[in-house]
Amino acid sequence: MAPHGTSPPxxxxxxxxxxxxxxRPRPRTGxxxxxxxxxxxxxxxxxxxxxxxxxxxxWLPALATVVLSFTRWDGIGGLETVEWxxxxxxxxxxxxxxxxxxxxxxxxxxxxxxxxxxxxxxMFLAVLLDRQLRGxxxxxxxxxxxxxxSLALIGFIWQLIxxxxxxxxxxxxxxxxxxxPVDWFGDPDLNLYAVLVAAGxxxxxxxxxxxxxxxxxxxxxxxxxxxxxxxxxxxxxxxxVFPALLPINLVVIVVTVIDALRAFDIVWVIxxxxxxxxxxxxxxxxxxxxxxxxxxxxxALAVIMLLIxxxxxxxxxxxxxxGASR
Amino acid sequence: xxxxxxxxxxxxxxxxAEQTDTPRRRLRPGRVVLHVFLITTALAWFFPVxxxxxxxxxxxxxxxxxxxxxxxxxxxxxxxxAWTQGEMPQYFLNSLIITVPAVLLTLFLSSCAAxxxxxxxxxxxxxxLAVFLAANLLPPQALLVPLFRLYxxxxxxxxxxxxxxxxxxxxxxxxxHVAFQIGFCTFVLSNxxxxxxxxxxxxxxxxxxxVFQQYWRVVLPLCRPSLAALATLLVTWVYNDFFWSLAxxxxxDKLPITTALQNLQGSFFIDHNLLSAGSVLVALPTxxxxxxxxxxxxxxxxxxxxxx
Numbered sequence: 001m002a003p004h005g006t007s008p009p010x011x012x013x014x015x016x017x018x019x020x021x022x023x024r025p026r027p028r029t030g031x032x033x034x035x036x037x038x039x040x041x042x043x044x045x046x047x048x049x050x051x052x053x054x055x056x057x058x059w060l061p062a063l064a065t066v067v068l069s070f071t072r073w074d075g076i077g078g079l080e081t082v083e084w085x086x087x088x089x090x091x092x093x094x095x096x097x098x099x100x101x102x103x104x105x106x107x108x109x110x111x112x113x114x115x116x117x118x119x120x121x122x123m124f125l126a127v128l129l130d131r132q133l134r135g136x137x138x139x140x141x142x143x144x145x146x147x148x149x150s151l152a153l154i155g156f157i158w159q160l161i162x163x164x165x166x167x168x169x170x171x172x173x174x175x176x177x178x179x180x181p182v183d184w185f186g187d188p189d190l191n192l193y194a195v196l197v198a199a200g201x202x203x204x205x206x207x208x209x210x211x212x213x214x215x216x217x218x219x220x221x222x223x224x225x226x227x228x229x230x231x232x233x234x235x236x237x238x239x240x241v242f243p244a245l246l247p248i249n250l251v252v253i254v255v256t257v258i259d260a261l262r263a264f265d266i267v268w269v270i271x272x273x274x275x276x277x278x279x280x281x282x283x284x285x286x287x288x289x290x291x292x293x294x295x296x297x298x299x300a301l302a303v304i305m306l307l308i309x310x311x312x313x314x315x316x317x318x319x320x321x322x323g324a325s326r
Numbered sequence: 327x328x329x330x331x332x333x334x335x336x337x338x339x340x341x342x343a344e345q346t347d348t349p350r351r352r353l354r355p356g357r358v359v360l361h362v363f364l365i366t367t368a369l370a371w372f373f374p375v376x377x378x379x380x381x382x383x384x385x386x387x388x389x390x391x392x393x394x395x396x397x398x399x400x401x402x403x404x405x406x407x408a409w410t411q412g413e414m415p416q417y418f419l420n421s422l423i424i425t426v427p428a429v430l431l432t433l434f435l436s437s438c439a440a441x442x443x444x445x446x447x448x449x450x451x452x453x454x455l456a457v458f459l460a461a462n463l464l465p466p467q468a469l470l471v472p473l474f475r476l477y478x479x480x481x482x483x484x485x486x487x488x489x490x491x492x493x494x495x496x497x498x499x500x501x502x503h504v505a506f507q508i509g510f511c512t513f514v515l516s517n518x519x520x521x522x523x524x525x526x527x528x529x530x531x532x533x534x535x536x537v538f539q540q541y542w543r544v545v546l547p548l549c550r551p552s553l554a555a556l557a558t559l560l561v562t563w564v565y566n567d568f569f570w571s572l573a574x575x576x577x578x579d580k581l582p583i584t585t586a587l588q589n590l591q592g593s594f595f596i597d598h599n600l601l602s603a604g605s606v607l608v609a610l611p612t613x614x615x616x617x618x619x620x621x622x623x624x625x626x627x628x629x630x631x632x633x634x
Contacts, residue, residue: 036536038536039536039537042536042537042538043442043537045438046438046439046441046442046537046538046541047438047439047442047443047454049435049438050435050436050438050439050458050508050512051439051454051457051458053435053501053504053505053508054457054458054461054505054508054509055457056505057469057473057476057501057502057505057506058461058464058469058505058506059457059461060472061468061469061470061471061472061473061476062464062468062469064471064472065468065469065470065471065472068471068472075471075474075475125367128360128363128364129364133360133361133364134361135364138368139364139368141617141620142368142371142372143367143368143371144624145371145372145375145613145616146371146374146375148562148566148612148613148615148616148623149566149609149612149613150565150566150567150568150584150612151566151568152566152568152584152585152587152588153566153584153587153605153608153609156587156591156601156604156605157374157375157377157378157605157609158374159598159601160374160377160378160381160598160601160602160605161374161377163598166389166394166598168377168394168395171393171394171395172395175395198374201371201374204371205371209624209628210628212628213628254463258463258465261465262465262466264467264568264569265568265569268568268572268588269568269587269588269591280467281465281467284467284468284470285467285470285569285572285573288467288470288471288474289470289474289572289573295471298470298471299471302465302467302468302470302471303468305465305467305468306464306465306468309463309464309465309468312463313460313463313464314460316459316460316463317456317459317460320459320513321452321455321456321459
């Protein structure tokens with residue numbers, strides 16, 4: 001599909017001859033794995049138990065959520081109290097549920113900001129660090145250190161900077177510019193962006209890591225050829241290296257979209273996703289585990305999340321498996 | 327650590343060029359700008375953590391009077407207070423009870439599945455991998471209601487769960503983590519297993535090894551590097567989980583530390599130095615893992631992406 005070097009073929013995969021023969025009739029392994037009854041039971045268990053967990057605890061509930069989204073149910077009574085109301089929940093979400101609009105646009109802002117700042121910065125840092133530099137390893141460690149912290153904890157750490165009365169930022173602004181204190185996490189016009197700085201702080205390191213891995217896999221002769229042809233570093237990157245990073249770019253796009261969609265912890269620890277920090281994930285949670293649980297309505301919101309993510313999951317899975325099946 | 331793995335020749339030339347001050351193809355001003363940019367960015371990146379650490383050692387009485395930009399007022403009391411007042415030992419224990427079994431079980435089950443899938447017929451193999459891998463990316467909120475219902479309806483003996491059902495039990499949290507993480511691990515491990523030489527398994531078969539022996543004695547030991555990388559990653563993911571414990575546990579004393587933070591917020595309400603100490607304590611396990619096992623951690627994060 002793309003020039004060679006985009007996705008490294010598995011290093012020690014046996015040469016193509018057996019792989020080609022593996023095509024149709026179930027070959028050696030398929031036969032030998034099932035040579036005795038005991039072995040057949042072992043194989044069934046080894047695949048069956050993990051598959052049952054994934055299907056039973058992930059896929060089955062996901063399907064059930066889709067079904068529930070067409071109902072009205074308080075979640076407490078038996079299944080016979082479930083009332084079918086068709087697409088009413090979806091209509092309600094778009095028409096008479098005030099937080100839904102802000103949540104959609106906040107998720108979108110989240111995505112756009114993640115794409116424009118941390119993703120670009122992460123890629124830029126990866127390009128800078130993808131060569132022998134003094135202290136390169138130290139720089140890398142510092143940039144991806146936030147990746148090991150949970151977003152909930154990151155909410156707390158940044159609280160120390162953003163807090164209205166005790167935060168560093170206001171203390172600094174008062175000291176430097178005599179500015180009045182700002183409630184960074186409380187002001188509904190500002191808090192989403194304040195939170196995004198914290199979330200982007202973590203996202204940048206992750207993206208840098210993915211691109212560093214991708215850049216290592218780019219065939220060095222491509223760059224040499226570009227240099228011989230007289231291309232400068234910028235030109236080499238835009239017309240040679242970047243196109244060769246196609247699979248990594250897809251992974252980064254999917255990771256960013258899924259992260260933007262699943263963002264939850266940090267807004268929940270700050271104010272449970274209200275007052276400027278509405279996100280779809282937080283609305284689902286409020287509707288489902290709050291006091292007034294509206295199962296059907298919450299499910300409809302969850303299905304909207306599910307639909308958006310499925311598009312990108314398909315892209316991701318097919319990209320990954322294309323590499324695996326070659 | 328990484329510098330030792332870089333090509334010594336190139337390091338030599340870079341150092342030589344800077345010493346002799348005769349850069350032929352590299353412009354020194356460019357290098358300076360590069361390093362100034364990197365140092366500034368790195369300092370900015372490190373600052374929030376540094377700030378939390380510094381404040382965690384400061385006395386509230388001091389900072390409340392003199393402000394955070396003043397020097398002095400160092401103390402260790404915040405840690406003692408956070409540890410006892412926040413009931414942290416209990417929450418850390420809960421995190422341990424959840425994380426260790428979840429990681430071990432995920433690695434065991436996903437390596438089993440990967441072993442079978444890396445030997446099976448092709449189409450079935452791919453369909454199963456797709457089902458596994460996609461599950462890993464679904465938004466957790468999308469499963470919440472049915473899962474909650476399922477968990478409350480599965481009874482458990484009281485010696486396993488004091489609530490009498492899978493809901494509000496550590497076992498339930500372990501299972502959902504396993505179910506969610508199996509997908510990614512199976513994918514990574516099956517790619518690795520496919521790359522192993524087939525002659526190894528053939529030799530084991532000739533020796534009359536059963537399927538399980540082939541898996542346990544031949545393939546699994548060879549997977550150690552991948553397993554180490556995945557284990558590092560899984561420990562951080564499970565330890566850092568916030569949502570599942572929030573949604574599927576109701577007793578406060580069963581919460582793992584990451585989710586319990588929210589309760590600590592209440593008790594540490596105004597004292598931000600105490601909050602810093604609490605945050606540092608919670609971050610400590612993952613930071614220790616990160617600094618000790620950095621290589622594995624990075625390998626794990628990029629395993630899926632670089633398709634090896």
